[in-house]
Each structure stands twice: as C-alpha cells, then as structure tokens.
Amino acid sequence: MxxxxxxxxxxxxxxxxxxxxTPAMAQTADGASVAEELAxxxxxxxxxxxxxxxxxxxxxxxDTAVDAVTRQVAATPVPVASEKPPVDVSWKGAPEFKGEGGWTFKPRGRINLDAGFVNAPDSTSANDGFGSEARRIRLGVQGSMPGGFGYKVEADLAGDEVALTDAILTYKDGDLKLTAGQHNNFQSLEELSSSLNTSFIERAAFTDAFGFQRRVGVSAEFSPNDVLIQAGLFTGNSADLPAKDWSADGRFVYMPKLGSTQLHLGASAHLRSLESGSTVRYRQRPLVHFTSDRFINTGNLSADSEFGLGLEAAAISGPFHVSAETYWQKVDRGPALANPTFFGGSIEAGYFLTKGDSRGYKGGTFDRVKPANPVGEGGIGAVQINARYDHLDLNDAGIIGGTQNSYQASLIWTMTDYTRLLINYARLNYDDAALPAAGGNRSYSVDAVGIRAQIDF
CATH class of the missing domain: 1.10.12 (Lyase 2-enoyl-coa Hydratase; Chain  A, domain 2)
Structure with missing residues (x-):
C-alpha cells in the first residue's frame, strides 16, 4: 500500500x-508572468x-497496528468444545441420565398381565373358572443425588386405582445404607426379591397370608463382605395412615460364594404392636391372584400384637437353584384368649434348559435373569423349569383356618433381560377348608393354572 x-x-x-x-517570458491574459504562476x-x-x-x-x-492485532489474534488459542456433554445418557431398559456431581435420573416401570383358570368342586359354590387381570402396572422414577443420597418413587395403577408402592430417600456410605419412607420391612427372601424375579407368578403362600407388605419407616442396612444385617422401625402402609401400629423388623443373611456356587442362609424376626381393639385375618388364594376365593381363612381375630420368625436357605450353582423358607406367626390375643401360632413354608428347585443361563442373585435377594443368548441377538432367550412344594397351616389354639398343601410347576421363558412369559400349574389339597363342599366336606383339591406376560424397564 x-x-x-x-x-x-x-x-x-x-x-x-x-x-x-512554458517559456519563461510568456505572459497570461491578465499580464502576470508565467514564472510567477509556476512558482x-x-x-x-x-x-x-x-x-x-x-x-x-x-x-x-x-499497517503496523493492524499487523500487531493480527499476530495477537493468531496467537490466541481458540476455545475447544468439551468432548463430554453436560448430561450422559445410557440405556438400562430405559434411558438413564447422568449429570455432573452425582446426579442421575431414570424412569422405571413394569407390566404384569395375568390370565388362567381355577377349578374347584362345584358344590363349594366358588367363583372359579376363567379369570384375568392386570396384576401390576407400575410407573416411577429413581436416581441419585450428590453426597451419597438416592431416591425412588413408584406407584401401581392396576385395578383402576393408584396405590403407592415405594417412596424412599436413601443415604449410602460404604457398607452402610440408611432408608426413610415407604419400603419393604425385612421378612422373607422371596418377599424381598422383586416380583420381576420370582420363579412363580405368586410368592409362597405364607408371604401373602401373614400380611407382608410395604410400610412407612426408617431402616439401616450394613453389608460388609458376605454378611448382610438389616433392621428398621415401621408404622402402617401409607394407605392406612395415620395409624398407631408400629413394628420392629430385623434380618441377618450370610451369603458366601464357594467357587461358582452362591449360598444364602438367613433369618428374620418381626414384632408388631397393634392399636387397641385391632383385629388380624390370615387367608390365602389358590396360587393365582385374579380369583377372589380363599379356601383357607381364619376370619377376623382380636389381637394386641403379632410376632414372626423366619428362616431362609438357598443355593445357586450354574443352571440349578434350590431355595427353602419357613415362617412362624404368633398372635397375642390378650390374657383371656389362647395365642395361636400359624406356620408356612416352601421349598423349590429350578433348572435352566438353555446353555449358559443361571438365576440372578444380588445383595441378599434373587436378582434378574439375563439370558446368555437373548431373542433379537441370534438366540432363543433363557428357558427354565421349576417345581415347588408350598405349605400353609392356619389351624392352632382353637382357630380353624384350614391347611393348604400345594404342588406346583412352572415354565419360564425369559426372552430378554426385560421380558418374560410364565406358565404355572398348581394342585392344591385342602383340609378344614373355609368353603365346604357337598355334605359339609372340607377336604378336597383345587387345580389352578396361571399365565403371565411381563415387561419392565
């Protein structure tokens, strides 16, 4: 330039x-010299x-200033966009969002659709035959927060009504976990195992008959190495609040692994104090939930408190598993009445027919089955057969609620980690049944078949 x-x-x-x-002596029109003009x-x-x-x-x-600015701009590093987005999204049956500082958020839910039939003697006038229901339709969220805190909220929408299942806030520090809100108290291996992971469409009869359910309370879990210790104080279910009932629950589990075999040995205790003038009732359906008939039933019993004691044992080795539980429930009816002790127990065994599959186990409960070769990835999923003997005795101290001896079989097809189809059959033998047959006969048999289609996320 x-x-x-x-x-x-x-x-x-x-x-x-x-x-x-021009020549030096030239003249302009007005007489001025050319020399003067040139000057x-x-x-x-x-x-x-x-x-x-x-x-x-x-x-x-x-130009110098522009060059200096140009050199300064060229020497200034250009900010590079962060390779890691502020929110990381992974997939575990549903999207799980992870933010900075320990924040996570994941929707959760499940659908259990049941159908089948119950065949009882006609003379019992039982409402048997075909039945179906949406056993569970649950929706909720779960996640974690900075500082070791976590949360889970879930509601069940089945039956045209909304019922709160879990609603908890947790705190975890190493082997210690604290929980506050509505959650399971500590009774029974099968009760604490998710309904998504059981071997039959319904748990052993005593878990429902003795009123195991989620309650509002606070609890602590301590799990060093192969030991799990759980204890908590609870009041009633959220649907029954306000209530003056309270319970104290505890459970101890020893869960060593011997080679490739997972062992489980446990015991639990339950003490529940009832409000003055309360009653309890113990009864049970014939395996499937979609029937309203209970062939064993104590009726309403006045009660001041109840005390439960349970024992648990299980083993998982490759495709094979076995588990057994017993539970005693004693009712304190006051000084003027006898105090009955009712009993329930079950034993089951199962085997996977598909290579590489095994029953899941985690933290003192049965966990999800994850097929080695799921449908959609070139495999057929996991196929499992199970057999169970289930016993419930509601006769004691003058209370005649009946006894149920059930022989059950199930076939489970787990197509993927999050989908299952279950087919169950049960032959239930009753004595002192609550529903009399012809001639007042209270000893007879009932057949039940149940099919469940299941999906969760």
Whole structure:
C-alpha cells in the first residue's frame, strides 16, 4: 500500500510539471508572468507532497497496528468444545441420565398381565373358572443425588386405582445404607426379591397370608463382605395412615460364594404392636391372584400384637437353584384368649434348559435373569423349569383356618433381560377348608393354572 501511494504522488508531480512548462517570458491574459504562476504551483505541489508524506506515515503506523492485532489474534488459542456433554445418557431398559456431581435420573416401570383358570368342586359354590387381570402396572422414577443420597418413587395403577408402592430417600456410605419412607420391612427372601424375579407368578403362600407388605419407616442396612444385617422401625402402609401400629423388623443373611456356587442362609424376626381393639385375618388364594376365593381363612381375630420368625436357605450353582423358607406367626390375643401360632413354608428347585443361563442373585435377594443368548441377538432367550412344594397351616389354639398343601410347576421363558412369559400349574389339597363342599366336606383339591406376560424397564 505504501509503494502505491508514493508512485501516485510522483506521477502527479511530473504531470503538473510537464503540462504547465512554458517559456519563461510568456505572459497570461491578465499580464502576470508565467514564472510567477509556476512558482505558486510549485509551492502548492510542495505542500501536497508534504501532506502525502504525512499520510504515508500515518498509513504505515496503521499497517503496523493492524499487523500487531493480527499476530495477537493468531496467537490466541481458540476455545475447544468439551468432548463430554453436560448430561450422559445410557440405556438400562430405559434411558438413564447422568449429570455432573452425582446426579442421575431414570424412569422405571413394569407390566404384569395375568390370565388362567381355577377349578374347584362345584358344590363349594366358588367363583372359579376363567379369570384375568392386570396384576401390576407400575410407573416411577429413581436416581441419585450428590453426597451419597438416592431416591425412588413408584406407584401401581392396576385395578383402576393408584396405590403407592415405594417412596424412599436413601443415604449410602460404604457398607452402610440408611432408608426413610415407604419400603419393604425385612421378612422373607422371596418377599424381598422383586416380583420381576420370582420363579412363580405368586410368592409362597405364607408371604401373602401373614400380611407382608410395604410400610412407612426408617431402616439401616450394613453389608460388609458376605454378611448382610438389616433392621428398621415401621408404622402402617401409607394407605392406612395415620395409624398407631408400629413394628420392629430385623434380618441377618450370610451369603458366601464357594467357587461358582452362591449360598444364602438367613433369618428374620418381626414384632408388631397393634392399636387397641385391632383385629388380624390370615387367608390365602389358590396360587393365582385374579380369583377372589380363599379356601383357607381364619376370619377376623382380636389381637394386641403379632410376632414372626423366619428362616431362609438357598443355593445357586450354574443352571440349578434350590431355595427353602419357613415362617412362624404368633398372635397375642390378650390374657383371656389362647395365642395361636400359624406356620408356612416352601421349598423349590429350578433348572435352566438353555446353555449358559443361571438365576440372578444380588445383595441378599434373587436378582434378574439375563439370558446368555437373548431373542433379537441370534438366540432363543433363557428357558427354565421349576417345581415347588408350598405349605400353609392356619389351624392352632382353637382357630380353624384350614391347611393348604400345594404342588406346583412352572415354565419360564425369559426372552430378554426385560421380558418374560410364565406358565404355572398348581394342585392344591385342602383340609378344614373355609368353603365346604357337598355334605359339609372340607377336604378336597383345587387345580389352578396361571399365565403371565411381563415387561419392565
């Protein structure tokens, strides 16, 4: 740019000099000499040349400043966008969102659709035959928060009504976990195992008959190495609040692994104090939930408190598993009445017919089955067969609620980690049944078949 301006100035000066060069003695029209005019022009040209030189100097300074800014901009590092987004999304049956600082959020839910039939003696007038229901339709959320805190809220929408299942806030520090809110108290291996992971469409009869359910309370769990200790104080279920009932529950589990075999040995205790004037009732359906008939039933019993004691044992080795539980429930009816102790227990065994599959286990409960070759990835999923003997005795201390001896079989097809189809059959033998047959006969048998389609996320 500087060379161009200098050439322009020189050309202008030469043009003026050449165009106006005339004999020194020439005269203009008004009598002035050419020499005088040339002198004036030369003065103007000198002034112009001086101004051009000044402009060239200013331009040079400007060029220097621009060059300096350009070099500074070139040397300044350009910010690079972070490769890690502020929210990480993974997939575990449903999207799980993970943010900075320990925040996570995941929707959760399950659908259990049941159908089947119950066949009882016609003379019992039982409402048997075909039945179906949406056993569970649950929706909720779960996640974690900074500082070791976690949360879970879930509601069941089945049956055209909303029932709160879990609603908890947790705190975890190493082997210690604290929980507050509505959650399971600590009774029975099968009761604490999710309904998504059981071997039959319904748990052993005593878990339902003795009223195991979620309650509002606070609890602590301590799990060093192969030991699990659980204890808590609870009041009633959220649907029954406010209530003056309270319970204390505890459970101990020893869960060593011997080679590839997972062992489980446990015991639990339950003490529940009831509000004055309360009653309890123990009864049970014939395996399937969609029937309203209970063939064993104590009726309402006045009670001040109840005490339960349970024992648990299980083993998982490759495709094979076995588990057994017993539970005693004693009712304190006050000083004027006898105090009955009712009993329930079950034993089951199962085997996977598909190679590489095994029953899941985690933290003192049965866990999800994850097929080695799921449907959609070139496999057929996991196929499992199970057999169970289930016993419930509601006769004691003058209370005749009946006894149930049930022989059950199930076939489970787990297509993927989150989908299952279960087919169950049960032959239930009753004595002292609550529903009499012809001639007052209370000893007879009932057949039940149940099918469940299950999906969860």
């Amino acid at each position: 500087n060379t161009h301006n200098r050439a322009l100035g020189s050309a202008l000066a030469m043009a003026l000099a050449c165009g106006w060069a 004036a022009m030369r003065a103007q040209m000198e002034a112009m040349a001086q101004r051009i030189a000044e402009l060239e100097g200013e331009l040079a300074e400007t």
